[in-house]
Amino acid sequence: MIKNxxxxxxxxxxxxxxxxxxPKSSLVQNTDELExxxxxxxxxxxxxxxxxxxxxxxxxxxxxxxxxxxxxxKAETPGKVxxxxxxxxxxxxxxxxxxxxxxxxxxxxxNTVIEFRTSKRNIANNCIVRNCVIEDxxxxxxxxxDHWVTFWGRNNQLDHCYIAGKFNQGPTVRVxxxxxxxxxxxxxxxxxxxxxxPRKGGPKAETxxxxxxxxxxxxxxxxxxxNFFERCNGEVEVISSKTNFNKFNNNVFFECEGSLVxxxxxxxxxxxxxxxxxxxxxxxxxxxxxxxxxxxTNNYFYMLKGxxxxxxxxxxxxxxxxxxxxxxxxxxxxxxxxxxxxxxSPWQFSVGANMNKKxxxxxxxxxxxxxxxxxxxNNIIYNSEADETPIKAYDKVTGVSFKNNVIxxxxxxxxxxDGIATKSIKMQKxxxxxxxPAEYQTLNSAYAGFGFEDIKKDIFGNSxxxxxxxxxINKNNQTKTFDIDRSKYGPGWYSSEKPKNTPRTISVxxxxxxxxxxxxxxxxxxxxxxxxxxxxxxxxLKISKRIIIRxxxxxxxxxxxxxxxxxxxxxxxxxxGNLILKDILLIGNNDQFAFASLxxxxxxxxxxxxxSSQISGFKNILKAYRGSFADTILFSHTDFRNCLGGIELAxxxxxxxxYNAEFVFIENCTFENIQTxxxxxxxxxxxxxxxxxxLTITGSKFKNCGAQEKSKILxxxxxxxxxxxxxxxxxxxxxxxxxxxxxxxxxxxSENTKINSGIIRVDHYLKQKLVY
Numbered sequence: 001m002i003k004n005x006x007x008x009x010x011x012x013x014x015x016x017x018x019x020x021x022x023p024k025s026s027l028v029q030n031t032d033e034l035e036x037x038x039x040x041x042x043x044x045x046x047x048x049x050x051x052x053x054x055x056x057x058x059x060x061x062x063x064x065x066x067x068x069x070x071x072x073x074k075a076e077t078p079g080k081v082x083x084x085x086x087x088x089x090x091x092x093x094x095x096x097x098x099x100x101x102x103x104x105x106x107x108x109x110x111n112t113v114i115e116f117r118t119s120k121r122n123i124a125n126n127c128i129v130r131n132c133v134i135e136d137x138x139x140x141x142x143x144x145x146d147h148w149v150t151f152w153g154r155n156n157q158l159d160h161c162y163i164a165g166k167f168n169q170g171p172t173v174r175v176x177x178x179x180x181x182x183x184x185x186x187x188x189x190x191x192x193x194x195x196x197x198p199r200k201g202g203p204k205a206e207t208x209x210x211x212x213x214x215x216x217x218x219x220x221x222x223x224x225x226x227n228f229f230e231r232c233n234g235e236v237e238v239i240s241s242k243t244n245f246n247k248f249n250n251n252v253f254f255e256c257e258g259s260l261v262x263x264x265x266x267x268x269x270x271x272x273x274x275x276x277x278x279x280x281x282x283x284x285x286x287x288x289x290x291x292x293x294x295x296x297t298n299n300y301f302y303m304l305k306g307x308x309x310x311x312x313x314x315x316x317x318x319x320x321x322x323x324x325x326x327x328x329x330x331x332x333x334x335x336x337x338x339x340x341x342x343x344x345s346p347w348q349f350s351v352g353a354n355m356n357k358k359x360x361x362x363x364x365x366x367x368x369x370x371x372x373x374x375x376x377x378n379n380i381i382y383n384s385e386a387d388e389t390p391i392k393a394y395d396k397v398t399g400v401s402f403k404n405n406v407i408x409x410x411x412x413x414x415x416x417x418d419g420i421a422t423k424s425i426k427m428q429k430x431x432x433x434x435x436x437p438a439e440y441q442t443l444n445s446a447y448a449g450f451g452f453e454d455i456k457k458d459i460f461g462n463s464x465x466x467x468x469x470x471x472x473i474n475k476n477n478q479t480k481t482f483d484i485d486r487s488k489y490g491p492g493w494y495s496s497e498k499p500k501n502t503p504r505t506i507s508v509x510x511x512x513x514x515x516x517x518x519x520x521x522x523x524x525x526x527x528x529x530x531x532x533x534x535x536x537x538x539x540x541l542k543i544s545k546r547i548i549i550r551x552x553x554x555x556x557x558x559x560x561x562x563x564x565x566x567x568x569x570x571x572x573x574x575x576x577g578n579l580i581l582k583d584i585l586l587i588g589n590n591d592q593f594a595f596a597s598l599x600x601x602x603x604x605x606x607x608x609x610x611x612s613s614q615i616s617g618f619k620n621i622l623k624a625y626r627g628s629f630a631d632t633i634l635f636s637h638t639d640f641r642n643c644l645g646g647i648e649l650a651x652x653x654x655x656x657x658x659y660n661a662e663f664v665f666i667e668n669c670t671f672e673n674i675q676t677x678x679x680x681x682x683x684x685x686x687x688x689x690x691x692x693x694x695l696t697i698t699g700s701k702f703k704n705c706g707a708q709e710k711s712k713i714l715x716x717x718x719x720x721x722x723x724x725x726x727x728x729x730x731x732x733x734x735x736x737x738x739x740x741x742x743x744x745x746x747x748x749x750s751e752n753t754k755i756n757s758g759i760i761r762v763d764h765y766l767k768q769k770l771v772y
Contacts, residue, residue, distance in 0.1 A: 191489055317353040620645040664679075
């Protein structure tokens with residue numbers, strides 16, 4: 001009896017100790033206090049970071065809580081605890097929670113900002129990061145790779161966070177599965193707001209990457225649900241799923257220039273997602289399918305104009321006996337109960353087929369394996385205007401079957417495939433981008449395929465049990481209104497809406513100091529009007545915000561004379577610089593650049609717009625350095641004369657698929673006496689998923705240019721995907737080639753006048769070094 005009582009007392013004591021019946025809440029003011037609190041923390045304790053700026057703080061949060069009594073590390077007031085400079089947090093142990101931290105004004109000195117491990121041997125399980133923000137926490141150089149959130153271990157969670165602004169190389173969120181302790185992980189990525197990710201200008205800029213080629217056959221069971229992806233434009237893959245059994249449910253992809261991609265791995269599911277594009281972008285994507293056993297159900301696609309790799313639904317060709325890092329054949333895929341509204345060629349099959357490139361690519365790169373045992377059933381395609389090619393096939397579609405699909409292509413009959421019926425569908429507008437059938441009696445009842453009984457609900461969660469119709473929205477759906485509720489995503493304490501500055505118009509009198517001071521003191525969006533005739537400068541104007549510089553009198557242009565040191569720019573484009581230059585005479589003394597990026601530390605991109613101006617006497621019109629990136633460059637109605645070189649966008653020579661600008665427009669300009677090449681725009685390396693850059697040259701004149709150009713090519717566009725050269729005149733340019741275009745890609749020329757200026761040649765195939 002006494003032994004039993006003693007044993008009971010021991011059990012009670014152990015239970016009390018394990019549950020920490022007296023949890024502590026410790027307010028810490030500095031890193032020493034923080035480290036001490038972490039070392040001494042027990043289950044149920046709270047460690048509270050005092051309000052203020054925590055600079056260069058590197059936190060190793062190690063502890064062992066329980067499900068009922070986790071150890072919590074949190075901000076005293078969410079939003080008022082900022083981690084700045086070179087900071088990070090690494091987590092290992094069990095049942096730990098990080099809550100309310102805000103990373104900004106810096107970058108991680110590690111390879112990650114938040115990581116679910118503290119070392120290779122010490123990982124996190126059952127841990128949560130919630131209500132946190134990582135914003136513009138970017139490496140100084142876009143080629144310095146990092147990940148902002150890195151998952152290891154099992155059953156970890158990222159929820160209600162806001163993460164935006166990553167410009168440098170590497171996925172925003174990376175899930176690692178190298179090792180048995182990281183598979184079957186069941187991680188949760190839920191209710192987050194993934195804010196804008198700017199275009200990077202090359203690959204390796206996903207928002208979420210799950211695994212890699214070497215772990216692509218491992219089971220993950222990751223859940224990515226109820227997140228808002230807003231303009232995640234880093235590259236062609238917004239989410240790159242590379243492992244097995246992942247689920248992507250009820251997410252919103254809003255104007256994202258990329259796709260949810262089943263890149264490697266098998267048996268994944270995309271259900272109940274919204275993909276929303278707009279009429280202005282040709283790059284918004286949907287879902288791209290590779291590999292085996294995926295189910296794509298109850299998804300809604302609107303106004304997606306992307307093509308091939310970015311099409312609304314892309315089903316790819318694979319490589320026979322593919323190596324792990326390339327493309328396996330699509331087999332046993334089901335695409336059912338989805339709706340496409342006003343998408344361009346929404347269904348595209350055998351995307352990436354390249355059997356015609358056997359002469360320029362090794363056999364391991366030839367995608368000739370067509371999709372097999374793939375079923376499309378109970379889907380709706382609706383177009384408010386007829387689409388000439390609602391379905392594109394780049395190879396035979398013998399392995400794809402169609403059951404009970406309906407297309408309304410505005411009386412344009414589509415009879416190419418059995419199982420796709422042409423019918424008129426009356427659509428009800430629910431909001432600006434959501435349309436649902438108003439009269440379901442014109443639609444078929446659902447086809448019941450193998451396993452279709454598991455499609456139990458529609459996109460809004462309404463039951464399909466009693467009545468079941470085709471499309472993403474079931475006919476018994478009572479939802480009359482629906483819109484995106486942004487309050488569901490990200491931390492409740494944070495708003496991504498930035499206060500708008502009211503632009504001012506500021507008059508700038510003559511004199512170096514007046515103009516320098518006006519530029520440095522201007523706020524975002526301000527207009528600087530030059531009111532006098534001449535401005536003499538001997539140092540660059542540094543552009544780090546959106547600023548407009550123009551002559552007050554457009555009929556009497558103000559003149560900027562630049563006499564800075566050799567190889568310095570008149571306008572130095574800094575990160576986030578956005579310059580609009582209008583009605584200006586810009587004159588150099590032949591040793592400098594009119595415009596140039598920084599030579600290093602271009603942590604963000606820039607934009608440049610030059611209109612109705614005259615530029616002369618420079619070594620180069622524009623000089624881009626390695627690591628720099630311009631989202632958009634526009635030269636319009638501007639004369640360029642007597643310069644040694646032209647527009648130099650060719651610093652990325654390591655052939656990894658990167659390039660120096662996304663969009664370059666030259667409209668109604670004149671180039672005269674440019675001694676070398678007028679344009680050198682370069683993207684090297686064979687990376688078939690890269691969709692840029694983009695170059696348009698229209699209505700312009702090129703005269704007496706290229707006399708010292710060694711290549712004898714006036715407009716160099718090697719590796720650029722989209723090139724349009726039309727309605728230009730070329731006169732007395734002593735070159736062999738005006739341009740050498742890549743015929744296989746979207747390179748075109750038309751209606752150009754050529755006098756003593758060589759020819760425009762098109763080579764269909766371009767042999768390039770493999771990126772991977």
